[in-house]
Amino acid sequence: MVSLDKIAHLALESKFDSLGPEVSVDPDKLSSLGAGTRHDVCTSTFSPKSHTLPGVCHSFTHDGRCVSLFKTLYTNHCTHQCNYCTNASNCKEHSKIFSYTPEELASITLALYRSNYIEGLFLSSGSGRDEDTIMERVVETARLLRCKYGFEGYIHLKVLPGSSLALIQEAMELADRVSVNLEAASSSRMNEMSATKDYDSDIIQRQKYIRNLMKKVSLPAGQTTQLVVGASGETDEEIFRRVLYEYKEIGVMRTYYSAFSPQKGTAFQSREPQPQWREHRLYQMDWLYRIYRFKPHEIDHAFDENGFLSNADPKLAIARELLDSPVDPNAAPYRELIRVPGIGPKSAHRIMALRKRQLITNKEELASTGVRVKRAGPFLKINGWRDTTLEMWSA
Amino acid sequence: MVGLNIPENFHFYLSAHESCTEKLLAEAKGLTAEDLEISPDPKISRMRKMVYSVRTEIHRMKGFIRLKPIGAHMLYGYLKPRHKIGDYIAERFARRNPGVIVVLGHSSESWISIFLDGKIISHHGGSLDKSLEKIISALNCSGDRDREDREDIAAIWGTYYASQYCPERRNIAAFHRRMPKGALAFAGLKLERNKNGATLDDFFGRE
Numbered sequence: 001m002v003s004l005d006k007i008a009h010l011a012l013e014s015k016f017d018s019l020g021p022e023v024s025v026d027p028d029k030l031s032s033l034g035a036g037t038r039h040d041v042c043t044s045t046f047s048p049k050s051h052t053l054p055g056v057c058h059s060f061t062h063d064g065r066c067v068s069l070f071k072t073l074y075t076n077h078c079t080h081q082c083n084y085c086t087n088a089s090n091c092k093e094h095s096k097i098f099s100y101t102p103e104e105l106a107s108i109t110l111a112l113y114r115s116n117y118i119e120g121l122f123l124s125s126g127s128g129r130d131e132d133t134i135m136e137r138v139v140e141t142a143r144l145l146r147c148k149y150g151f152e153g154y155i156h157l158k159v160l161p162g163s164s165l166a167l168i169q170e171a172m173e174l175a176d177r178v179s180v181n182l183e184a185a186s187s188s189r190m191n192e193m194s195a196t197k198d199y200d201s202d203i204i205q206r207q208k209y210i211r212n213l214m215k216k217v218s219l220p221a222g223q224t225t226q227l228v229v230g231a232s233g234e235t236d237e238e239i240f241r242r243v244l245y246e247y248k249e250i251g252v253m254r255t256y257y258s259a260f261s262p263q264k265g266t267a268f269q270s271r272e273p274q275p276q277w278r279e280h281r282l283y284q285m286d287w288l289y290r291i292y293r294f295k296p297h298e299i300d301h302a303f304d305e306n307g308f309l310s311n312a313d314p315k316l317a318i319a320r321e322l323l324d325s326p327v328d329p330n331a332a333p334y335r336e337l338i339r340v341p342g343i344g345p346k347s348a349h350r351i352m353a354l355r356k357r358q359l360i361t362n363k364e365e366l367a368s369t370g371v372r373v374k375r376a377g378p379f380l381k382i383n384g385w386r387d388t389t390l391e392m393w394s395a
Numbered sequence: 396m397v398g399l400n401i402p403e404n405f406h407f408y409l410s411a412h413e414s415c416t417e418k419l420l421a422e423a424k425g426l427t428a429e430d431l432e433i434s435p436d437p438k439i440s441r442m443r444k445m446v447y448s449v450r451t452e453i454h455r456m457k458g459f460i461r462l463k464p465i466g467a468h469m470l471y472g473y474l475k476p477r478h479k480i481g482d483y484i485a486e487r488f489a490r491r492n493p494g495v496i497v498v499l500g501h502s503s504e505s506w507i508s509i510f511l512d513g514k515i516i517s518h519h520g521g522s523l524d525k526s527l528e529k530i531i532s533a534l535n536c537s538g539d540r541d542r543e544d545r546e547d548i549a550a551i552w553g554t555y556y557a558s559q560y561c562p563e564r565r566n567i568a569a570f571h572r573r574m575p576k577g578a579l580a581f582a583g584l585k586l587e588r589n590k591n592g593a594t595l596d597d598f599f600g601r602e
Contacts, residue, residue, distance in 0.1 A: 002516050004518055004533060007507060007509050009533070011495065011496045014493075014494030014495075030551065030555055030558070031555070034554075038558065038559050039561065056458045061561075061570065062565055063566050063569075064566035064573065067556060068458075071559065115461055115462050116460055116461055116462050116491075261561075261563045346399060350433045353429055353432070353433045364435060368440065369433060
């Protein structure tokens, strides 16, 4: 074992400085610009640029959501007129305008990262007609972190609507992930939500720039997007069609959903808030497509005649429509197993591995693979038996 | 494809479990990760739970430990883990902060690591305070804590943390499930509170 003196000697010889620049920040600015991103969702928190480590949650707020990144706006000054947003220029209850400098933001990020409060930076901003000026500062912040301070943590940069191709490329060269928020499911819905954003040129075209640049620029955590759910009366089916386009044509890695919640002073302040369960069901639908590899025509069975998901597991709704004969866990292929409610990708793989060694003959064996037996029971048969209680399996 | 939960090097995690014995390790020697992942055998199932327990603690400590700087070359934090993971966690933070001495520990044990030129150099010492004293003396930086006083990172964090709460999404049950008091105590932390809009239920943990 190496002595403490030797370790201290090695540290003194090292060129690194654990402290970085000294941090000083106005608490009102920190709070106000932090709150500007509280509806933004992000999950991937490790930096695939440096290490392939799993994401880490450093804390959770009282809404149960993980806090892993320093998630903030660069500025809350915005000339866009988005009817759902408190930073919009048409919002009647404006909060005080704040802006960071790149050096200031980099120093806060470094200090929080060094003390292990965060895994990295998630940087968005208000903008408007000066989107390239703000985007330049966003990129400069990332450049300071990466090039001046050797920061190896995670960086997610929001590409502002209408940003130039050159700045998007610079952002991609420094970040782990970039994203442009779709906000709406279509151009007509966007027109209702914002008088100043052009859906096709400000948003979709920027996503296409990123998609095309990814052929030559490495972006390890890919491109993502986010939708405000239910702000303009759109159906879940409309959202699903847009999401399909995003996955197939744009190549986004993930779509995030945020249930609309009316904010004081905004043009949409009197609109009905959307229930949290709607967001949850959309995530389940998203997983069925992305992880479970359900076909779109299968997922269509989860929508009602008006194009909405009910507050029930969409996988169960699809199974009721499509699983007309019981599935035998000792014989069914992965594709069939995964379609049974209560069986996920991991338990399906475990079932397939277990049955190579032995026949599955009772519910304890099935439960040991992670299957939620009560849920899966009505859709399974084993040794010729089909019984919702599963008690006869051992017979 | 979705990966399975038991890693190929599961023997490492099993050996770090507080209740692991030589006999148990010998029994696990011939087993594969797939055996642990899928076997319904109660003995193997117990090993699986032990591996999960160690991995869970490692994951939580990576998130919950808070580090403070002393001088320009040292970060230290409180860690009193249930399992034998102190050196593993110290190494993790050393890799994250190259060239900086990372000291983790509690009243009777400490783990010290530094990552230099692609190599980890480690030391297992007595109490955290004693190890810190020895390193401070070797670094000759005993009076270098002024900046720590001026720069209150915990206060910066507290302000930022409060800004992230959405009252309309209030979910106290999820908060308490994901911030288990036991795991926080291993990292020397107390449960964080959202002061904005907090009610008595928030403090008593009722939904």
